[in-house]
Amino acid sequence: xxxxxxxxxxxxxxxxxxxxxxxxxxxxxxxxxxxxxxxxxxxxxxxxxxxxxxxxxxxxxxxxxxxxxxxxxxxxxxxxxxxxxxxxxxxxxxxxxxxxxxxxxxxxxxxxxxxxxxxxxxxxxxxxxxxxxxxxxxxxxxxxxxxxxxxxxxxxxxxxxxxxxxxxxxxxxxxxxxxxxxxxxxxxxxxxxxxxxxxxxxxxxxxxxxxxxxxxxxxxxxxxxxxxxxxxxxxxxxxxxxxxxxxxxxxxxxxxxxxxxxxxxxxxxxxxxxxxx
Amino acid sequence: xxxxxxxxxxxxxxxxxxxxxxxxxxxxxxxxxxxxxxxxxxxxxxxxxxxxxxxxxxxxxxxxxxxxxxxxxxxxxxxxxxxxxxxxxxxxxxxxxxxxxxxxxxxxxxxxxxxxxxxxxxxxxxxxxxxxxxxxxxxxxxxxxxxxxxxxxxxxxxxxxxxxxxxxxxxxxxxxxxxxxxxxxxxxxxxxxxxxxxxxxxxxxxxxxxxxxxxxxxxxxxxxxxxxxxxxxxxxxxxxxxxxxxxxxxxxxxxxxxxxxxxxxxxxxxxxxxxxxxxxxxxxxxxxxxxxxxxxxxxxxxxxx
Numbered sequence: 001x002x003x004x005x006x007x008x009x010x011x012x013x014x015x016x017x018x019x020x021x022x023x024x025x026x027x028x029x030x031x032x033x034x035x036x037x038x039x040x041x042x043x044x045x046x047x048x049x050x051x052x053x054x055x056x057x058x059x060x061x062x063x064x065x066x067x068x069x070x071x072x073x074x075x076x077x078x079x080x081x082x083x084x085x086x087x088x089x090x091x092x093x094x095x096x097x098x099x100x101x102x103x104x105x106x107x108x109x110x111x112x113x114x115x116x117x118x119x120x121x122x123x124x125x126x127x128x129x130x131x132x133x134x135x136x137x138x139x140x141x142x143x144x145x146x147x148x149x150x151x152x153x154x155x156x157x158x159x160x161x162x163x164x165x166x167x168x169x170x171x172x173x174x175x176x177x178x179x180x181x182x183x184x185x186x187x188x189x190x191x192x193x194x195x196x197x198x199x200x201x202x203x204x205x206x207x208x209x210x211x212x213x214x215x216x217x218x219x220x221x222x223x224x225x226x227x228x229x230x231x232x233x234x235x236x237x238x239x240x241x242x243x244x245x246x247x248x249x250x251x252x253x254x255x256x257x258x259x260x261x262x263x264x265x266x267x268x269x270x271x272x273x274x275x276x277x
Numbered sequence: 278x279x280x281x282x283x284x285x286x287x288x289x290x291x292x293x294x295x296x297x298x299x300x301x302x303x304x305x306x307x308x309x310x311x312x313x314x315x316x317x318x319x320x321x322x323x324x325x326x327x328x329x330x331x332x333x334x335x336x337x338x339x340x341x342x343x344x345x346x347x348x349x350x351x352x353x354x355x356x357x358x359x360x361x362x363x364x365x366x367x368x369x370x371x372x373x374x375x376x377x378x379x380x381x382x383x384x385x386x387x388x389x390x391x392x393x394x395x396x397x398x399x400x401x402x403x404x405x406x407x408x409x410x411x412x413x414x415x416x417x418x419x420x421x422x423x424x425x426x427x428x429x430x431x432x433x434x435x436x437x438x439x440x441x442x443x444x445x446x447x448x449x450x451x452x453x454x455x456x457x458x459x460x461x462x463x464x465x466x467x468x469x470x471x472x473x474x475x476x477x478x479x480x481x482x483x484x485x486x487x488x489x490x491x492x493x494x495x496x497x498x499x500x501x502x503x504x505x506x507x508x509x510x511x512x513x514x515x516x517x518x519x520x521x522x523x524x525x526x527x528x529x530x531x532x533x534x535x536x537x538x539x540x541x542x543x544x545x546x547x548x549x550x551x552x553x554x555x556x557x558x559x560x561x562x563x564x565x566x567x568x569x570x571x572x573x574x575x576x577x578x579x580x581x582x
Contacts, residue, residue, distance in 0.1 A: 004406060117295045122520030122557040128542050129550055209419055213524050216421045236425055243429050250422035258417035
């Protein structure tokens with residue numbers, strides 16, 4: 001039983017660790033360039049299908065670009081989007097949540113009102129609109145998602161702060177003459193950070209899926225960048241005859257997100273955090 | 278109860294008006310709406326003419342007041358590109374999306390509730406662990422990819438279901454399933470944890486001690502308490518499903534509200550985008566207010582809070 005209970009953490013660490021390694025080292029190790037087109041070698045099937053060749057283990061796409069090289073760069077793009085979005089949304093959400101939870105009263109009411117407004121807007125339509133208005137680029141996608149995805153950080157850090165703020169050691173720090181600033185930074189944040197780590201994994205998975213959906217809809221990472229969602233969008237016209245053209249990038253995206261979610265679940269069991277709404 | 282109702286409605290109205298202002302500002306943020314409509318090669322006079330016709334040359338607060346006053350009377354303006362009233366565009370596209378959303382949430386509840394209850398009653402067994410794994414897999418599934426895979430499997434390979442459009446009711450099956458997939462893990466986990474807590478509660482022990490049957494304990498005592506957060510989260514999930522239907526509508530080529538918004542965003546037709554965003558927000562707020570009320574009716578503790 002305990003082996004099964006530890007499985008999410010082990011599996012999640014393995015998948016996420018492998019993805020990070022691929023993202024950092026992969027582009028250097030793959031022999032092909034992800035952008036070089038070769039129209040004479042379009043749709044070479046992956047190695048395990050008839051007609052496949054070891055030169056292109058995952059085949060080539062509709063423009064003859066090596067799928068492995070594009071996948072590897074695609075994983076790097078997804079992780080970059082996930083990390084940036086989580087750092088940005090973590091800063092916004094945690095600041096709001098800790099302020100609301102610590103000060104309470106009307107400050108808390110204002111924070112919760114901002115969270116309600118954020119929840120009420122259809123995130124994907126607003127993200128599409130922002131990317132259309134500003135112009136699509138990797139940076140725009142990362143910033144847009146980061147600026148929209150902070151509500152879970154806010155909700156969880158608020159409730160965790162409320163719990164911690166009523167503890168004796170916070171009262172003791174106040175009596176000892178600590179400023180509010182040093183109480184928040186020195187007493188509260190260190191005691192809620194384990195909740196925030198779990199939220200970070202959940203939000204990272206959501207950010208990666210959201211970015212892939214934006215790219216799929218044509219208003220995310222622009223071509224010729226090999227974003228996993230974009231690879232699926234570009235290949236979908238050919239999927240009826242060659243299903244592997246969408247199966248391979250989709251599976252990569254699915255496993256990447258699954259790994260991050262497993263890591264989050266494992267960490268929650270380990271640290272006792274909560275994932276929130 | 279009345280105070281609770283009023284507070285909940287007031288908060289909802291405040292959220293709506295904030296979203297109203299935000300969506301208006303967003304649509305004007307680019308400042309080149311007229312250039313979008315006239316095309317990049319249009320002369321300065323042509324752009325100025327379009328700006329004047331659409332009232333885009335007036336100060337922002339005036340434009341906003343004008344727009345909001347009309348919107349309050351149900352006039353959402355005209356589409357820049359379709360040359361049709363936005364309200365009639367929405368009226369023709371909304372029913373499809375609404376049906377999709379309702380089918381999806383019903384499907385999600387039908388799948389997630391029994392599985393969640395079973396997992397809670399069999400807590401710690403292999404079945405419980407397997408259900409947890411299914412929820413994890415569902416959370417990681419990119420919905421557009423699942424949609425495409427289902428089109429290949431059920432539409433092309435098996436020829437069972439249509440691969441696009443909703444001309445017949447069978448066209449709703451695959452897209453509703455994909456939309457339900459997003460809500461299933463959330464409802465499943467919440468039902469399971471609610472039931473686990475309820476089965477450990479004192480009132481269930483009392484019911485057991487009274488010698489009530491297991492079915493009556495589970496269905497009457499435990500489920501009624503565990504269902505409260507599920508009602509609330511289902512309303513929220515329906516809101517998310519409607520707002521996120523754009524992906525599924527594009528995959529299955531269904532001309533609903535999400536598809537309309539996506540098309541309009543790509544062409545810079547902002548009166549339509551603004552109206553769709555506003556409508557989804559209104560529906561979301563309405564759903565949360567309704568779920569607050571249902572919770573308050575079911576549970577006196579909520580009213581006092």
